[in-house]
Amino acid sequence: MAFSEIDTGPLKVIPSIYHYLEQGLARSPDEPAVIVMHQAPSHLRELLEGRPIEAGACLSWSYAQLHHAALQVAVGLTRNGIETGETVVTFMPNSVEFAIMLWASAMARLTLACLDPGALGDARRPELESFLRRLKPAVTYVPFVGGAAAVDEALLDSGIQLPKVKICHDAKQVTGWLTFEQLATNGGEREVDTEELLEAARRDDPSRVCIINFTSGTSGIPKGCPRDVAAMSHVFENNPWDMKDVRTEPVRFVLSTTNFRVIAPQFSCAAWKAGGTVVMIAPSPAGGFNATGTLDAIEKHGVTTLLLIPVMLHLLLAEPSFTARNIDSLGAVMVGADIIDRITFTKAHSAFNHCRVSCAHGMTESGGTVTWPFFDKPLDMIPYFRDICPIGKLVPGVAARIWDHEAKRTTSRGEPGELCFSAESVVKQYLDNVSPESFFLEDGKRWFRTGDLSVMDADNVIFIVGRIKDIVKRAGIPIAPAALEICIKAYTDEETCVIATPHPQLGQEPFAILKARSSKSEEDIKTHVVTMFGRDYSLAGVASLEDLGLQDFPLNSTAKILKFELQQKLEEFRKVSKH
Template sequence: MSHVLHSQCWLIDSEAGAFALQQAHNSRGIAPAQTLQTWRAGGAVVMTGQSFNVRQAAEAIRQFGATFIVLTPPMVHEMAAELATRPLDVSSVKTIQVGGDTVTKDILIKCTALFPLAHVCVNHGMTEGGGSFVWPFFKTPALNIPFFGEICPIGAVAPGSIVRIWDTERKCVVEMGELGELHISCTSIIGHYLGGRSGESFYDDTKGRWFSTGDIAMVDNNGLVFILGRSKDMVKRAGVAIMPAAIESSIEAFTGAQTIVVPTPHHVLGAEPFAVLASYNGKDQAQIKDYVRAVFGRDYSLGGLASLKELGLVEFPLNLTHKIIKSEIQTAVLKHLEGISGERSKVE
């Protein structure tokens, strides 16, 4: 924890930490880390409950003048709707940390527009430990940050941490600009799980103890680290590895609608990416498919699309940390496709 406090001192200073909002449950790694960071800066912790909640966050700003808040990408969309419905003076907010999932250019720009007086940063954190990255763009306008396509960097490697991007098939470190699995060696990361579970996630070499995060990442020539998503969410279409975040951010930029991509089985290709949109916003399925194909090529062709309404959903399902539960969306998609197949069988 001492390494986290030292390496993350840039995040919560005396100004941002005056009234830092803490919404995470105490069992989450972010809770003790943020609390100690706030106290280290001489500030007070504002607690609203045991889970992330946009309306409660807005109330903390209204009642206590919260100076620091944490938002996940879905929460940025929710906060935009909340502030549109219930206008609020947000000038007290000095710093906003966005994280918990892949952050896109659209999310970062939307957040800076919602909180024009605040510093908005992306910060990577894990229950297994933090303090591995620093955000070097506090004085850089959001539009001038170097993005990887539509994906926002999580920053540069922090002092005291070592990062490698690992090719799991060739068993070697990849070149700059290539994708691989993010491995971190840092004293602030746990050395093992309780009872030795998932022991394959940890290993030792001459440089120390390493943790395999399960994230697919890339380091560019400037040393910036980009996370494109979880390896478990990767879609393998005819042997081509597709990261959903790339398609999601592209469709969101094209339609203006929040989008989630999940894999669906295909008897020849193995799997195909299927896009679920909050709404079509005036676009049709053919236009969206053509756009994705034009941007990424035929290898990234969508197997299908649906809106939340077509899946019988009102909103994207979220867990307690306001991350979208992709498994529930995938289940809804498969049920939707079974329904379409059944209708076709009746017609035939």
């Protein structure tokens, strides 16, 4: 009997973030490294020291320009006493400042933590203080005066040592803060040899923490994920997301997610390693994903590569002008960061039928572990598990197994269990060592428990079929909500979320919440589920968001449903329904 465990063997990497950035610089020094559609061409021109600015409607910097600007900032930080390994905390929207800080942190060998600028608001002051207390930044960056005031107040309230350097775009209006231009021209107390600085960056410490990202917090408490140099280098060496030339053209990747999510540094650096361009769009006026801006970026700047989580895909296809847009430049579309069903994947294939379409797996803790091996297969030849798309196969340098915690054994092929990874690209522990039970040592390997309910088939293909924490145990039988959600959505044509509700005898039962009331009755839906899955999967009930007093599913910043909030609303609804 074959067990659900694979080890693809070692992968040789050069542990240096700057080494991989330098590859793009060497390949395409005069080609655009970053285009920011909502920033003026003259923005931060002082950092370019007279280098010509490309004429156009928005900021566009070449590799040579980005490298020069970032080097000035890295030198300025070093002159002002910032030491290797210290932490830079930023609160910024997607902008050229993000690109500068990512490059400068690699050059000066600093730890970069990009945080949600929304944390600067009054309502989130405890969260801001918690971030500052936990990260203890030596450098902090904010884009506006109000943010500087919020950070100053939070620093005083939290009682931590003040950062050595505080940077603000509008710093001339606030005491104790510097602009990027002032930082670059401020002599400081040290002499810095730029060649020595860059040579040290090429010989970086593999165990140095270079990036800290926070999980999306679907459980309510985001966890800090420190990634070391070896981990990020492993991701860039593997290039699991197909970040390479598209139809012989250098990759142009549109950064459609916020920079405080791990997608931003990983995909940006992967694009720069390939000599490509990172295109940044303005946030949506209503907040969240900017579908119109994404389509503008594709048309105006020849975007070749697009990453979409399911909600982004639906919003993009629903944009009124979508069918009239010229998207011929696109050559690669990745759909991922959530469970992808056959309907969603087919819809993506149909909308982008001239592209390489794939599922892209990735989580904050373990980027760069699997890749999509089905580009040469027709859509109907791709394997599915109960209409759930695969995430792909392991890349070199990764071990994985599917573990049954109750039986304390590796599962057989086709049998569900928790997906565990062992790889250089996986975080070693969470910030402050929270949730230590998520990591364990065995057979000389350090393993990470992903929390994903997964299946591995006979061909080494891996599927994620749900989250362990979301599993509904009805009379001791584990039920993965994702399978029911896909089934009900196909039957009712309504977005569906299935959560657990308590039952005195059975323990738990699955309850279906539909985005809108369906033409199918509650009894119709219950009967359909029993027909498809059997009586062990029987629903406790069906309700719409309107029944729960909601207009839309509660989402976090990455558009994932906050199920714990739905459960609270469902409990209130069921209490009222009983009376």
